[in-house]
Amino acid sequence: MATEDIPLMNLGHTASSPQGPSHHGGESSQPLMASSATRASDRARRISTETPDMRGYSFPTNSISNAKYNAFTFLPMILIEQFKFFFNLYFLLVALSQIWQPLRIGYLSSYIVPLAFVLFVTMSKEAWDDWQRRRRDAQANSERYQLVNGSSIKAQDLRVGQIIQLHTNQRVPADLVVLKSSEHNGETFIRTDQLDGETDWKLRTACSLTQNMPLVSSHDIELEISPPEKSISTFWGTIDVGESGHSVPLSIDNTMWANTVVAAGSIEGIIVYTGKDTRMAMNTSKSRNKVGLLELEVNSISKILCFCVFLLSFVLVAGHGFGPKWYIDIFRYLILFSTIIPVSLRVNLDMAKTVYAYQIENDKNIPETIVRTSTIPEDLGRIDYLLTDKTGTITQNDMDLRKIHIGQMSYYGDSMEEVESFISSWNPRGTTYPGASRGQREVSKRVCDIVTCLAICHSVTPTDEGGYQAVSPDEIAIVKWNSEMGLELVKRDRKTLSIFHRASGHHLNYEILYLFPFNSDSKRMGIVVRDSATKDIWFYLKGADTVMAPLVEHNDWLEEEIGNMAREGLRTLVIGRRKLEEQEFDSFAKAYGEASLLMSNRDAEVANVVSKYLEHDIELLGITGVEDKLQHDIKPSLELLRNAGIKIWMLTGDKVETAQCVAISSRLVARGQYIHVVTKLDSIHAAHQHLDYLSQVPDACLLMDGQSLQFFQDNLPEFAQCVLQLPVVIACRCTPQQKADLTKMVKRSTGKRTCAIGDGGNDVSMIQAADVGVGIVGKEGHQASLAADFSVTQFCHLTKLLLWHGRNSYKRSAKLAQFVIHRGLIISVCQAVYSISSNFEPLALYTGWLMVAYATVYTMMPVFSLVTDHDVDEHLARMYPELYKELKDGRALSWKSYFIWVLVSVYQGSMIQGLSQIFVGLSQQLFKKMVMVGFTALIWTELAMVALEVVTWNKTMILCEVVTLGFYMGSIPFLGNYFDLAYARNPMAYGKAALILGIVIVPIWVARVIERRLKPPSYAKVQV
Structure with a gap:
């Protein structure tokens, strides 16, 4: 069966059907066909209210537990998680080595304390987070609910088969089937924003067999339902009451899933799934532990450093000669040089990420931005590919009906007044234009027919506040337009619909017999109604042109007009209807009722009946064109990102023509840029021709539909290599899975960092597949926002997130990482020089407090203050987006920059220790004096190097430098165990340290000045 010929119900989420012999007031919704094939083999769940949870099945308890640890697993799991990192494992081995006396160097605490501090910070954070999870679990588990027998029970004690009462704004504690509603028609509404992210209320209906029972609990109710599954839009089953033997089908419309909220009225419901069997629990997955590219690069550098430690230790032992216990000397050297791999590096980088997250969330220019994954802010500064949705992302998802076409005529702009005139002059119960010509009457009738269809065929419900509730903003836009034209929706429930004709004052009342809601798979919706005045039965249908074209009667204008509207950037819907004779409807109702009661293959049978x-033989009434406005500042935003060297791909489920128009109007495609269109591709030869052409026009934009995309991916492996060279790619008619597959293809084929941005539930797969996922809080709900790493409110905020915060985060962390490594290298070089000077003996130069304080109170604040530095201001970062481009190659933390820092460290460490030994001496009696001069020069060097690295000074940096220097100088009188305090009071000691400082700093400063003059960095060029 061709895609266009798929029946309405074949892939639909829900559809309403009768419950029982009567065909009035349908309420049963059908599940996805995709799961039907497995149901025959699945074990259906049987539930009875007579003996709840006692029919031989093992149902889970309803206790919620989101905690990661318990009292017994906390410490082991934390330790396993932490020591799988190279840094922590290395320092654990170093610390444990100090237990053995021959390897002990200095105080044991100087090795244990830094590692313990790192572990303490991590464990404290994990313990706090887990306590918070337990607290929330306890609140939910202890919440009390009312059973229909009057007793109160905790949520965690609820069992399958029990009937509970719920009232407005109460949370649903478990998955249940609605038996009774406080509304006489059995309707109620729920909020599902905590389940699927959608903010619109959902209509739910009570089972028709139990709605009118005076006392539900007095009856023995039997249910046979589908086994637990993840899909929140799939449910099937039947219900029997007492010994009547009469059963009716159950559907998604009769359910309330756990963690939804009753929005209106009160209900009584029977619990069908508890605990881990609920839809909420089955769709809850562990948060992703994303690792940033910078962290992977630092890990690679740390492995090189580890190799250097082993090599240096071996060389020094070889210089001394391999004695009987040479292996002990190697281990002692490994311990002495352990600072080459700084234990504080991971802590510094993690703390920096927290600072970046705070800066992003408190940026007043991008309000309500949320950082949900704080481990990857540096990746924001290295994006090569941006994959974006269209509707609600590039456009506002703010709909206005702009145009209708009825075959002979199009109405838009000022001509809409003519449509309003037709509706005003229309007598719904009489003749249109009694004195008009035949041609006028024909046009008027067609206009009134399509407007009537639009007023009826939707799922919109008016609210008490005068607004509307609906799943789709398209439908709300059309209903509002209807009201402007003079046909106002005033009442809507499960069984009836009332429209007010403003000009005549008449109410047009319809009985809803069946409803087939719109969904992304069927791409259409239908409704069967009975006109209360004429008793005529009508089937109204609207949907996308691809699925409607095979269903409507033959015409010669549909395809052309669809293309015309799409080129104007309008979202199109094809409108049709069919009148049903009473006998024909009865045949349908009977067949549909029988198909609805099937326990296996129900979806396929229902689809065949529909x-x-x-x-078939649908009368084509016309086409509507709805405008989706562009997002605020979308044009300059896309241009900025393109100039920053980011290749942008737009992935949408919309039509080719609409996507092309939006791409041009939003300037996703540059002016004059060639757009190569590929649609309905089904030939290998043609596919090769397209790729050959694109390889010769590297500046072109490729625009393809979903069918062509799938054909390329299935048949041409070279497709990825070709399209990845293009600056812009647009894929239309994409499914959510295709969006995710394209994202993975880009990551796999290029190894570059990808960013995906979207606003709807259909964008979640793409967002989660990307290295960096950004969700927009849109009109389609919060699902994309909740699944993303970063949440924004507008697309234009992405430019600041990438070009400012991303660029700063990467440059700051790269500088911080290299500086922390430099800090460890320079003191290790001092140790190596001292060991060589001491006849290659593995003797410690700095021990105890000096080693602990060196990486903490004496240098940490100034070094960490580098995370507040920036090379250009925000204005220049936006004015020159090319500054972002140079970061994508990783130049800020490259092997070249790393080895430069190694050379600087070797030079400075050698000079500091060598000159200290020359100026003071190396004898045992002068050891403390030499340590005092060398260590002071070392601390001053670190503070001076921080000052050299700063581009833009701020108060925090100055304060950190001054306070740290003051703290060190003030602590010298308390370092009698390490320094000669009498010598420390001699100004000559500080003069020698200052001379050493000048020798190690001035050459570095001169080299920086010369380099900046001969080859200035990009940021310096734009500041001229």
Whole structure:
């Protein structure tokens, strides 16, 4: 069966059907066909209210537990998680080596304390987070609910088969089937924003067999339902009451899933799934532990450093000669040089990420931005590919009906007044234009027919506040337009719909017999209604042109007009109807009722019934064109990102023509840029021709539909290599899975960092597949926002997130990482020089407090203050987006920059220790004096190097430098165990340290000045 010929119900989420012999007031919704094939083999769940949870099945308890640890697993799991990192494992081995006396160097605490501090910070954070999870679990588990027998029970004690009462704004504690509603028609509403992210209320209906029972609990209710599954839009089953033997089908419309909230009225419901069997629990996955590219690069550098430690230790032992216990000397050297791999590096980088997250969330220019994954802010500064949704992302998802076409005529702009005139002059119960010509009457009738269809065929519900509730903003836009034209929706429930004709004052009342809601798979919606005045039965249908074209009667204008509207950037819907005779409808109702009661293959049978009885010979009424406005500042934002060297791909489920128009109007495609369109591709030869052409026009934009995309991916491996060279790619008619597959293809084929941005539930797969996922809080709900690493409110905020915060985060962390490594290298070089001077003996130069304080109170604040530095201001970062481009190659933390820092460290460490020994001496009696001069020069060097690295000074940096220097100088009188305090009071000691400082700093400063003059960095060029 061709895609266009798929019947309405074949892939639909829900559809309403009768419950029982009567065909009035349908309420049963059908599950996805995709799961039907497995149901025959699945074990259906049988539930009875007579003996709840006692029918031989093992149902889980309803206790919620989101905690990661318990009292017994906390410490082991934390230790396993932490020591799988190279840094921590290395320092654990170093610390443990100090237990053995022959390897002990200095105080044991100087090795244990830094590692313990790192572990303490991590464990404290994990313990706090887990306590918070337990606290939330306890609140949910202890919440009390009312059973229908009047007793109160905790949520965690609820069992399958029990009937509970819920009232407005109460959370649903478990998955249940609605038996009774406080509304006489059995309707109620729920909020599902905590389940699927959608903010619109959802209509739910009570089972028709139990709605009118005076006392539900007095009856023995039997249910046979589907086994637990993840899909929140799939449910099937039947219900029997007492010994009547009469059963009716159950559907998604009769359910309330756990963690939804009753929005209106009160209900009584029977619990069908508890605990881990609930839809909420089955769709809850562990948060992703993303690792940033910078962290992977630092890990690679640390492995090189580890190799250097082993090599240096071996060389020094060889210089001394391999004695009987040479292996002990190697281990002692490994311990002495352990500072080459700084234990504080990971802590510094993690703390920096926290600072970046705080800066992002408190940026007043991008309000309400949320950082949900704080481990990857540096990746924001290294994006090569941006994959974006269209509707609600590039456009506002703010809909206005702009145009209708009825075959002979199009109405838009000022001509909409003519449509309003037709509706005003229309007598719904009489003749249109009694004195008009035949041509006028024909046009007027067609206009009134399509407007009537639009007023009826939707799922919109008016609210008490005068607004509307609906899943789709398209439908709300059309209903509002109807009201402007003079046909106002005033009442809507499960069984009836009332429209007010403003000009005549008449109410047009319709009985809803069946409803087939719109969904992304069927791409259409239908409704069967009975006109209360004429008793005529009508089947109204609207949907995308690809699925409607095979269903409507033959015409010669549909395809052309669809293309015309799409080129104007309008979202199109094809509108049709079919009148049903009473006998024809009865045949359909009977067949549909029988198909709805099937326990296996129900979806396929229902789909066949709908296709056979309804979806054929549809009268084509016309087309609507709805405008989706562009996002605020979308044009300059896309241009900025393009100039920053980011290749942008737009992945949308919309039509080719609409996507092309939006791409041009939003300037996703540059002016004059060639757009190569590929649609309905089904030939290998043609596919090769397209790729050959694109390889010769590297500046072109490729625009393809979903069918062509799938054909390329299935048949041409070279497709990825070709399209990845293009600056812009647009894929239309994409499924959510295709969006995710394209994202993975880009990551796999290039190894570059990808960013995906979207606003709807259909963008979640793409967002999660990307290295960096950004969700927009849109009109389609919060699902994309909740699944993303970063949440924003507008697309234009992405430019600041990448070009400012991303660029700063990467440059700052790269500088911080290299500086922390330099800090460890320079003191290790001092140790190596001292060991060589001491006849290659593995003797410690700095021990105890000096080693602990060196990486903490004496240098940490100034070094960490580098995370507040910036090379250009925000204005220049936006004015010159090319500054972002140079970061994508990783130049800020490259092997070249790393080895430069190694050379600087070797030079400075050698000079500091060598000159200290020359100026003071190396004898045992002068050891403390030499340590005092050398260590002081070392601390001053670190502070001076921080000052050299700063581009833009701020108060925090100055304060950190001054306070740290003051603290060190003030602590010298308390370092009698390490320094000669009498010598420390001699100004000559500080003069020698200052001379050493000048020798190690001035050459570095001169080299920087010369380099900046001969080859200035990019940021310096734009500041001229």
